[in-house]
Amino acid sequence: MKRKLLFILLIIWSYSGFGQAPIITAIMDGTCTGGTPKMLEIYASGTVDFSLYSVENQTNANTTWGNTTDLSPLGTVTNAFVYVYYDGSYDNFLTEFPSATTNMESSVMNLNGDDRIRLI
Numbered sequence: 527m528k529r530k531l532l533f534i535l536l537i538i539w540s541y542s543g544f545g546q547a548p549i550i551t552a553i554m555d556g557t558c559t560g561g562t563p564k565m566l567e568i569y570a571s572g573t574v575d576f577s578l579y580s581v582e583n584q585t586n587a588n589t590t591w592g593n594t595t596d597l598s599p600l601g602t603v604t605n606a607f608v609y610v611y612y613d614g615s616y617d618n619f620l621t622e623f624p625s626a627t628t629n630m631e632s633s634v635m636n637l638n639g640d641d642r643i644r645l646i
Contacts, residue, residue: 546572548579550645551607555637556618563619564635565611566643576600581610583634584642591644595632603628612636 552567566581576597583593600608608628611619612635619629637643 546574548574548645553643555639558618559616560614562616563611563613563622564637565609566635568608570603570606570608573602573604575602580646581634582644582646583637586640593634595634599630600628610635
C-alpha cells in the first residue's frame, strides 16, 4: 500500500512541473517605417524562468539556425505576456505597445515574413 501511495504522489509531483511553459502566441510585422516594430509575443503559462530559454531564427532559405538571443533579461514571469521586438533606429514599439512592460529588443526579430523562429 505504501508503494502505491508513493507512486501516486510521485506522479502528481511530476505533473506539477509541466504546468510552467512559455508559449509563442504571436509574431508580428508592424506597419511603421521599415516594417517595424517586428515583435514576438510569448505567454508565460505559470511561473517561467526565462534564464532557461533562448530564441533563434532561420532567415530566408537557410537550413541552419543562427542568430540566438538569450531571454534572461526578461527574468521570471508568472501568467503574463512578454515581448521580444526589433525596432531598428525607431521607437515604434514602446509607442504602439505602451502597456508591454516586460520586453526586450533583439535583432533576432529582424525578420521579413519568410523566416522561421523557435523558442529553445
